[in-house]
Amino acid sequence: MKNPFSINSKIEICKNGECFLNARRVELLIKVHEYGSINGASRALKMSYQQAWHFLKHMNGLSPLPLVSISRGGVSGGGAAITDYGLKVIEEYKQISETMNEFTTEQSTKIEFCNF
Amino acid sequence: MKNPFSINSKIEICKNGECFLNARRVELLIKVHEYGSINGASRALKMSYQQAWHFLKHMNGLSPLPLVSISRGGVSGGGAAITDYGLKVIEEYKQISETMNEFTTEQSTKIEFCNF
DNA sequence: TAGCGATATTCATTTTTGTGAATAACCACA
DNA sequence: TGTGGTTATTCACAAAAATGAATATCGCTA
Secondary structure (H helix, E strand, O other): OOOOEEEEEEEEEEEOOEEEEOHHHHHHHHHHHHHOOHHHHHHHOOOOHHHHHHHHHHHHHHOOOOOEEEEEOOOOOEEEEEOHHHHHHHHHHHHHHHHHHHHHHHHHOOOOOOOO | OOOOEEEEEEEEEEEOOEEEEOHHHHHHHHHHHHHOOHHHHHHHOOOOHHHHHHHHHHHHHHOOOOOEEEEEOOOOOEEEEEOHHHHHHHHHHHHHHHHHHHHHHHHHOOOOOOOO
16 A cells, blocks of 8 residues: 655755745756846746845855855846855755655655554 | 754645645644643644634544544533544654654754855 | 946735634533 | 533635836946
8 A cells, every 4th residue: 555645844954043045045046047147037937036136135145155146237237147156055955955855755654654 | 163054844744745744733733632622722822713723624634534533512512632543643743753853953964065 | 328138126016824703503411 | 491612614804925017226338
């Protein structure tokens, strides 16, 4: 008999009790890296520009080094670029996330209260 | 140097993509067991009666066996009691939760992007 | 110096979520 | 048959979160 229950763990990486990283925020960082702008990333994620902007500002504020560097004006109007440090953070988040998922999947198989 | 980042994992136990158990819901079950009524439990948790009632109904619906048995009328007006099966579920959730917490705490110590 | 395309910022509105209040229904017991 | 204390249910309203729209700002470039 298949276990109909699964453990779903949503991880956040926090600092001072505030959310620094979660799945959505990392997704945003990745899209910013892909599009080179907050605008493009927010549209791609169907997220409002304000929310994307707020998340990025908040993440940068909590981070020991900037994750994203933002510029205004200029030839292309400006844009946003993920820093080398930001790229490292993204990669490490992915690793942690995968490790956690493996563990929760393993734990899911041990649930006993489904045997009724 | 102390790592200022911590991993905060919120686990849900799901069935068919729906939330069956989480920290708040188990807390509710425990209070119902303590007070013997939905009313008492919801007040103790500063949760509206409707929400408590909704959670309990939903949990019972997803569960292979009832977690809580509810009665109306009678000498004391009625009440709610956690079943033996419900008690088992609570205990198992606590165990899973503790196991997950230990693992996330351990993972927290391995975060590298704080070293800057 | 005007235009472009992006960021920055504000605000009213919408959407979502939760709550309080009111009321009906239930049923053992006096 | 009435009382008491709970569950059951509905609904309008409140609080919170998210959004759309509008506008200002920036700085390179033609």
